[in-house]
Amino acid sequence: MTDSLHPEKGNDWDVIVMGGGPSGSLAAVASAACGARTLLVEKSPFLGGSLTAMGVGPMMSFHNKAGRQLVLGYPQQLINRLVALDASPGHIPDSVTYCSTVTPFDSESLKQELENMVLENGGTILFHTHLAAVECEGGRIRSVVICHKAGLTRETAKVFVDATGDADFAARAGIPFHKGRTSDSATQPMTMNLKVGNVDSAKIRAFAESYPEEFGFTDGPVKGIERLRASSRVSLGGFLSLWRAAKECGEVDVPRSDVLFFETATPGVFIVNTSRIQGLDATNPYDLSRAETEGRRQCRQIFNFLKKNCPGFENSICISTGPQIGIRESRHVRGLHTLTAEELAREEPFPDAIAVGGYPIDIHSPTGETTESIHLRDDIAYKIPLRSLLVDSPENLVFVGRGISATHEAAAAFRVTPIAMAIGQAGGTLAALSALDPAGCPANAFPYAKLREQLIADGAFLGETPGR
Numbered sequence: 001m002t003d004s005l006h007p008e009k010g011n012d013w014d015v016i017v018m019g020g021g022p023s024g025s026l027a028a029v030a031s032a033a034c035g036a037r038t039l040l041v042e043k044s045p046f047l048g049g050s051l052t053a054m055g056v057g058p059m060m061s062f063h064n065k066a067g068r069q070l071v072l073g074y075p076q077q078l079i080n081r082l083v084a085l086d087a088s089p090g091h092i093p094d095s096v097t098y099c100s101t102v103t104p105f106d107s108e109s110l111k112q113e114l115e116n117m118v119l120e121n122g123g124t125i126l127f128h129t130h131l132a133a134v135e136c137e138g139g140r141i142r143s144v145v146i147c148h149k150a151g152l153t154r155e156t157a158k159v160f161v162d163a164t165g166d167a168d169f170a171a172r173a174g175i176p177f178h179k180g181r182t183s184d185s186a187t188q189p190m191t192m193n194l195k196v197g198n199v200d201s202a203k204i205r206a207f208a209e210s211y212p213e214e215f216g217f218t219d220g221p222v223k224g225i226e227r228l229r230a231s232s233r234v235s236l237g238g239f240l241s242l243w244r245a246a247k248e249c250g251e252v253d254v255p256r257s258d259v260l261f262f263e264t265a266t267p268g269v270f271i272v273n274t275s276r277i278q279g280l281d282a283t284n285p286y287d288l289s290r291a292e293t294e295g296r297r298q299c300r301q302i303f304n305f306l307k308k309n310c311p312g313f314e315n316s317i318c319i320s321t322g323p324q325i326g327i328r329e330s331r332h333v334r335g336l337h338t339l340t341a342e343e344l345a346r347e348e349p350f351p352d353a354i355a356v357g358g359y360p361i362d363i364h365s366p367t368g369e370t371t372e373s374i375h376l377r378d379d380i381a382y383k384i385p386l387r388s389l390l391v392d393s394p395e396n397l398v399f400v401g402r403g404i405s406a407t408h409e410a411a412a413a414f415r416v417t418p419i420a421m422a423i424g425q426a427g428g429t430l431a432a433l434s435a436l437d438p439a440g441c442p443a444n445a446f447p448y449a450k451l452r453e454q455l456i457a458d459g460a461f462l463g464e465t466p467g468r
Contacts, residue, residue, distance in 0.1 A: 021049020023401030024163025027428030055322030064358025192295025335405025354426035
């Protein structure tokens with residue numbers, strides 16, 4: 001019998017991607033598409049991370065506020081596949097008017113299409129698997145120890161990608177990181193998303209047209225109602241007076257000032273993104289467990305409130321809460337460059353851009369009921385620099401997703417899934433190119449020009465030419 005405390009020898013890979021969320025899945029797709037022997041390791045039994053395991057939806061946004069598309073490449077290929085399956089209406093107007101577009105999707109189809117993209121390109125997926133340890137030697141990661149149904153195995157690779165979201169590689173390997181805002185390390189709150197079915201969308205639309213003051217339209221009620229009429233799915237934040245009255249009488253105690261809800265690809269099925277779990281650390285297992293319990297408690301209040309008080313929800317049914325609590329923020333690795341909000345706002349012309357975004361700086365208060373939004377200029381196209389994905393040591397480690405090197409405020413902009421997927425494509429491409437490089441050039445010194453050439457060849461938008 002094998003002693004499970006002593007890892008068995010696993011396989012030798014070119015690239016190991018740890019984490020199969022939106023960013024990690026696209027990193028694995030990009031790596032495998034470059035011809036690298038790629039292993040994608042995921043703790044859940046499916047891919048998609050925040051979009052599936054955490055119940056987040058819709059995706060927002062592939063475009064900036066002016067409507068210019070900034071995220072293309074493999075992320076857009078994913079949407080094309082979903083649209084072809086009638087599993088997404090594609091990019092549609094955002095009737096909250098917070099963004100120009102949102103992208104609803106069917107989560108079950110998303111799981112399968114992410115798998116298909118990885119497998120069709122030659123990648124290997126390992127589900128039900130956790131990172132146990134990182135083994136470093138001479139400024140490089142030599143191997144990782146992973147934990148799964150067979151016990152512990154030691155897997156080796158030339159390059160590793162941390163797509164855990166929580167920068168778990170950094171924590172295991174002793175790489176410096178920080179959490180949350182500078183003043184007190186407080187992070188954005190966690191949210192348990194709620195999926196509700198049998199909702200009368202037409203009744204919600206009629207109520208919004210009759211009582212636009214009940215909803216928080218970023219660009220005002222006239223523009224909001226115009227967008228609502230133009231959009232095939234409902235996106236709204238509000239029921240303001242009803243929510244306020246419910247809080248005053250003790251019916252709900254959720255520390256948020258409105259109810260935010262989005263219709264999915266399936267008409268009449270909504271995702272309610274309203275719960276707010278504050279003061280807990282998503283990297284602390286006891287805090288994370290408490291957050292799951294608190295999230296479900298709040299979601300029960302929210303569902304009861306909607307069914308009792310809100311037009312269109314009278315006959316609704318509770319389909320599910322997210323399989324896992326939604327995490328907006330935890331660790332940020334200290335990389336070669338720490339991206340700041342000021343750099344995003346002034347559209348810093350980074351010479352090593354690997355992705356472009358246009359989402360505003362969106363900070364859900366770590367301690368209060370508000371959401372602080374810093375809306376940048378409508379046609380903003382800020383860049384994400386390659387150096388924010390890399391560290392001095394280990395030289396063969398690439399970070400993707402929300403855990404890259406950035407401040408609390410900057411991360412509040414690029415943390416959304418379309419931009420995270422674009423970062424994932426770049427990180428996976430870099431990992432593969434480095435792993436396959438005949439000269440053995442490490443990831444943190446790989447020539448940017450070669451990476452840029454490959455990203456553009458694969459359809460990524462890096463800001464040189466207008467997005468469609």
